[in-house]
Amino acid sequence: MSFCKLVSFVLILHLLNSCLISCSSSSLxxxxxxxxxxxxxxxxxxxxxxxxxxxxxxxxxxxxxxxxxxxxxxxxxxxxxxxxxxxxxxxxxxxxxxxxxxxxxxxxxxxxxxxxxxxxxxxxxxxxxxxxxxxxxxxxxxxxxxxxxxxxxxxxxxxxxxxxxxxxxxxxxxxxxxxxxxxxxxxxxxxxxxxxxxxxxxxxxxxxxxxxxxxxxxGSGRFEAKISGRGGHAALPQFAIDPVVAASSIILSLQHIVSREADPLDSQVVTVAKFEGSDAFNVIPDSVTIGGTFRALSNESFWKLKERIEQVITSQASVHMCSATVDFLEENYPFFPxxxxxxxxxxxxxxxxxxxxxxxxxxxxxxxxxxxxxxxxxxxxxxxxxxxxxxxxxxxxxxxxxxxxxxxxxxxxxxxxxxxxxxxxxxxxxxxxxxxxxxxxxxx
Missing domain, CATH: 3.40.630.10 (Zn peptidases)
Structure with missing residues (x-):
């Protein structure tokens, strides 16, 4: 066997041995x-x-x-x-x-x-x-x-x-x-x-x-609002100030923030997922509580959305002769960026x-x-x-x-x-x- 062939043979053996070691190893x-x-x-x-x-x-x-x-x-x-x-x-x-x-x-x-x-x-x-x-x-x-x-x-x-x-x-x-x-x-x-x-x-x-x-x-946040009116008999609404109607109007108006005010290419969400009032069928309650979540893809839109949610809730409550307080629950549920x-x-x-x-x-x-x-x-x-x-x-x-x-x-x-x-x-x-x-x- 010539010297060149011998060197080539040794190199091939070395490569095969390295490959076998690499293939059998579980090292990372x-x-x-x-x-x-x-x-x-x-x-x-x-x-x-x-x-x-x-x-x-x-x-x-x-x-x-x-x-x-x-x-x-x-x-x-x-x-x-x-x-x-x-x-x-x-x-x-x-x-x-x-x-x-x-x-x-x-x-x-x-x-x-x-x-x-x-x-x-x-x-x-x-x-x-x-x-x-x-x-x-x-x-x-x-x-x-x-x-x-x-x-x-x-x-x-x-x-x-x-x-x-x-x-x-x-x-x-x-x-x-x-x-x-x-x-x-x-x-x-x-x-x-x-x-x-x-x-x-x-x-x-x-x-x-x-x-x-x-x-x-x-980014996301939560809100809860209490809409207060004056309770009364369901058959005599003229003697009450109905917070249920006010809350209903508020919920519809909240949806308009995204559909009418937000850029369609700037995704935002306002969802009311909670509505609590009276357990009776013939009583207009003194107050109603609603709650939900709001979300936006930018911090700028998020904070604007938060501001408008509070404005819409308090203003619409006033239109219906009710008052409203809004809590964004930040102490227990911090805003997520x-x-x-x-x-x-x-x-x-x-x-x-x-x-x-x-x-x-x-x-x-x-x-x-x-x-x-x-x-x-x-x-x-x-x-x-x-x-x-x-x-x-x-x-x-x-x-x-x-x-x-x-x-x-x-x-x-x-x-x-x-x-x-x-x-x-x-x-x-x-x-x-x-x-x-x-x-x-x-x-x-």
């Missing part, structure tokens, strides 16, 4: 960034991990708790973190749990899941339906908590390969209580360079994902998602008028929020969130867990080229 290094999501997804679909996640989700679903009441839910979270050997702080923001996986050193990236349920009666009949009357996980927060625990397990199994620290945010009170705001105010995310959150959706097929750069969701995704993080999310589920399962969404307290994190640091599909396209359409018939397709759990774990792992590997707050190289 910067040399194989595109392979990380699929490795995590394969691991998350393993029977033992998948069945474990299903069991956790069902346990949480059976015992729903409202905002800042997530005592038992946080116990479930802490018990699983204890089993994994993951350190955490509790309580944070009343019932929240903040864990960490990795080196304990910078860079730091955060993953968030919400834990609270809704005050509504579940109408789905199945073995693991809510056991708490009048409370239900009707928005998928039980799945979000489970997926973050699943991501924690994946990350913990590869902890030695993480190039920084992942902060795990199990947050209370997303449904109006602004738990995210309290988490930020607690100071536990000061070292985080970025934060990621996901939400299940029935509007996408199983395993499909969607999001967009910049504006994603609306619009959810705005960081552009660089969105491109990062797209890259990870395509590697996870393929370009054919990635979707760019339009802005939507729902709101998310995840926006409070985005005011404090670069952040990105996205949606993961769960609709089994072979079956009838699933119910929308906040419906008593809402269900979760548990087959999505591995997708959510692996997406979260992949974003955290790759962010730490790529952090030098992504949005990054200044930090000191100290321990968490």
């Amino acid at each position: 290094t910067s040399d194989g960034l595109s392979q990380i999501p699929q490795k995590f997804l394969t691991l998350a679909k393993r029977d033992d991990i998948f069945n474990w996640m299903v069991g956790i989700r069902r346990k949480i679903h059976e015992h729903p708790e409202l905002g800042y009441e997530e005592v038992e839910t946080s116990k479930v979270v802490r018990a699983e973190l204890d089993k994994m050997g993951v350190s955490y702080d509790h309580p944070v923001a009343v019932t929240g749990v903040i864990g960490s996986v990795g080196t304990g050193q910078a860079p730091f990236v955060a993953l968030r899941a919400d834990m609270d349920a809704l005050p509504m009666q579940e109408m789905v009949e199945w073995e693991h339906a809510s056991k708490i009357p009048g409370k239900m996980h009707a928005c998928g927060h039980d799945a979000h908590t489970t997926m973050l625990l699943g991501a924690t397990k994946l990350l913990k199994e590869h902890e030695k390969e993480l190039k920084g620290t992942v902060i795990l945010v199990f947050q209370p009170a997303e449904e109006g209580g602004a738990g995210a705001k309290k988490i930020v105010e607690a100071g536990v995310l000061k070292k985080a360079s970025a934060i990621f959150g996901i939400h299940v959706t029935n509007l996408l097929g199983l395993g499909k994902v969607s999001s967009r750069a910049r504006l994603l969701m609306a 619009p959810t705005v995704n960081n552009e660089a993080l969105h491109q990062f999310f797209k890259n990870v998602s395509v590697d996870l589920v393929g370009i054919e399962n990635y979707n760019e969404t339009q802005p939507v008028m729902v709101s998310e307290d995840f926006a409070f994190y985005q005011e404090a640091m670069p952040g990105h929020f996205s949606f993961v599909g769960m609709q089994n396209e072979a079956h009838s359409p699933m119910a929308n969130p906040h419906s008593p018939y809402f269900e979760v397709n548990e087959e999505l759990l591995p997708y959510g867990a692996s997406l979260l774990a992949s974003m955290a792992t790759r962010y730490l590997l790529e952090s030098s080229s992504l949005p990054n707050k200044s930090y000191k190289n100290d321990e968490l």
Whole structure:
């Protein structure tokens, strides 16, 4: 054999050996960034991990708790973190749990899941339906908590390969209580360079994902108004001042704010969802209470909408010889700012998602008028929020969130867990080229 042939043969053997080592390795290094999501997804679909996640989700679903009441839910979270050997702080923001996986050193990236349920009666009949009357996980927060625990397990199994620290945010009170705001105010995310959150959706097929750069969701607020008149007999309206008629006129006039005053290209919403008066059929009540929500895609439109809601309510009440007081309930339900995704993080999310589920399962969404307290994190640091599909396209359409018939397709759990774990792992590997707050190289 000639010298040249011998050198070529040695080189071929070396390349084959390197390939075999690379293919058999489960390491999560910067040399194989595109392979990380699929490795995590394969691991998350393993029977033992998948069945474990299903069991956790069902346990949480059976015992729903409202905002800042997530005592038992946080116990479930802490018990699983204890089993994994993951350190955490509790309580944070009343019932929240903040864990960490990795080196304990910078860079730091955060993953968030919400834990609270809704005050509504579940109408789905199945073995693991809510056991708490009048409370239900009707928005998928039980799945979000489970997926973050699943991501924690994946990350913990590869902890030695993480190039920084992942902060795990199990947050209370997303449904109006602004738990995210309290988490930020607690100071536990000061070292985080970025934060990621996901939400299940029935509007996408199983395993499909969607999001967009910049504006994603609306800012929102609540209002409650008491319209006072003078009560009397329903058969003698001339001796009363009817607040029901005044309230009816107010509700119709509120709809005109959006339809007649707002730019049609500047989406806004005013919805009256509460109307309370007398329980009797033959009594004109002294007062009526109405309440609802208002939303806008820009802060400027939001504050203008708030101003006009108060003006319309008080003015229309006066037209009908009634008085009105308006409460925007800010103390218990702070206004949510619009959810705005960081552009660089969105491109990062797209890259990870395509590697996870393929370009054919990635979707760019339009802005939507729902709101998310995840926006409070985005005011404090670069952040990105996205949606993961769960609709089994072979079956009838699933119910929308906040419906008593809402269900979760548990087959999505591995997708959510692996997406979260992949974003955290790759962010730490790529952090030098992504949005990054200044930090000191100290321990968490």
